[in-house]
Amino acid sequence: MPLTGLIGSDRRTRLRWIRTVAVLCFVLVFVGLPAYLAALPGFFGRYPALAEQHSEWRTSSHMAVSCDRCHVEPSPVPRAAYRARIVGEFYVSLVARDRIPGLFPRPKNAACLDCHSELRTSSPKGDLQIPHRAHITILEMECVQCHDYLVHELSPEGGHTPPMTGCLKCHDGYTAKDACTACHTEKAAPPDHATEDWLIVHAAHSQDPECATCHKWKRDWCADCHRDRPRSHGPDWRKVHGDRVAQHRSCEACHAGTFCVRCHGEIPALNRDPALELVE
Numbered sequence: 001m002p003l004t005g006l007i008g009s010d011r012r013t014r015l016r017w018i019r020t021v022a023v024l025c026f027v028l029v030f031v032g033l034p035a036y037l038a039a040l041p042g043f044f045g046r047y048p049a050l051a052e053q054h055s056e057w058r059t060s061s062h063m064a065v066s067c068d069r070c071h072v073e074p075s076p077v078p079r080a081a082y083r084a085r086i087v088g089e090f091y092v093s094l095v096a097r098d099r100i101p102g103l104f105p106r107p108k109n110a111a112c113l114d115c116h117s118e119l120r121t122s123s124p125k126g127d128l129q130i131p132h133r134a135h136i137t138i139l140e141m142e143c144v145q146c147h148d149y150l151v152h153e154l155s156p157e158g159g160h161t162p163p164m165t166g167c168l169k170c171h172d173g174y175t176a177k178d179a180c181t182a183c184h185t186e187k188a189a190p191p192d193h194a195t196e197d198w199l200i201v202h203a204a205h206s207q208d209p210e211c212a213t214c215h216k217w218k219r220d221w222c223a224d225c226h227r228d229r230p231r232s233h234g235p236d237w238r239k240v241h242g243d244r245v246a247q248h249r250s251c252e253a254c255h256a257g258t259f260c261v262r263c264h265g266e267i268p269a270l271n272r273d274p275a276l277e278l279v280e
Contacts, residue, residue: 034090035083041066046093049100053152060151060160065115070107070151074114109136112143127186156219164217173231180214187214199253226254245270 037043044067045054057063062070072082082103089101119132135141146162149155155163167183170176180187190210192198205211206222215221232244245251249271251260260267 031087035087038086038090038093039066039068039083043090043093044101047097047100049098056152056154056160062151067104069114070111071104072111073108074111106142106144109143122185127184129183129185157217189214196248197250199250203253230254242270249273 041054041057041063044050047054068079068082068086072078085103089103092099093101119136120130121132122129135146136143144150146166148166149162150160155161156165157163168178171178171182176182180189192205193202211221218224233241245268251268252272
């Protein structure tokens with residue numbers, strides 16, 4: 001081959017290498033680096049709309065877990081799609097930080113089980129029985145139905161531990177059992193709670209420090225119960241309440257005498273204990 005041909009071939013080879021290196025550098029700087037930076041959990045701290053959620057995440061048990069580990073299905077295609085979208089999110093964030101990135105659907109069980117493969121049957125302190133496997137495989141519940149304060153917000157009690165109010169959404173005595181011993185191994189309702197007059201006399205015990213042993217998980221357990229209509233007050237209560245009062249009068253546990261007067265014209269005398277202080 002003539003010398004000029006060899007020189008021309010070497011020049012083309014160098015140009016190809018230069019172009020290849022330039023493309024790789026471009027991809028690394030404008031795609032790889034943004035993808036890496038945007039994949040870091042701290043990246044989303046730049047959005048004012050996510051400031052509170054990001055701040056709570058930093059104090060939660062998941063502070064070392066990246067966003068995609070929970071919010072993206074743990075399989076190649078969803079993860080690749082997330083990585084592609086996150087590059088665009090990096091550049092959009094340079095000019096529009098007031099928006100909320102649409103990248104975070106509620107975590108699915110597959111993402112939770114990717115790390116939490118060992119399902120607990122009891123709480124760390126041992127008092128709670130937690131049949132996670134039954135809830136997930138048999139009842140087909142989502143983990144986040146119970147663990148709703150785990151990472152990005154504080155529970156009403158001020159922590160990241162799931163509050164008991166979440167359990168009672170199902171454990172209401174109808175959908176699921178509501179007995180203390182159904183979930184707790186070391187707690188049961190005291191014997192006096194089963195007496196016939198407990199609904200009437202319980203207010204006199206409201207300052208007993210022992211009450212907090214079971215009820216402290218609520219900020220105001222009295223109000224939480226008194227807001228609810230008693231189970232006995234079903235659709236036919238107006239028809240049957242006279243017979244119920246004849247068996248056991250407990251109206252004054254919740255109602256002042258003026259409540260009865262609205263219909264009866266006077267305070268019904270049936271089974272009434274004049275010494276009983278009416279609840280105002």
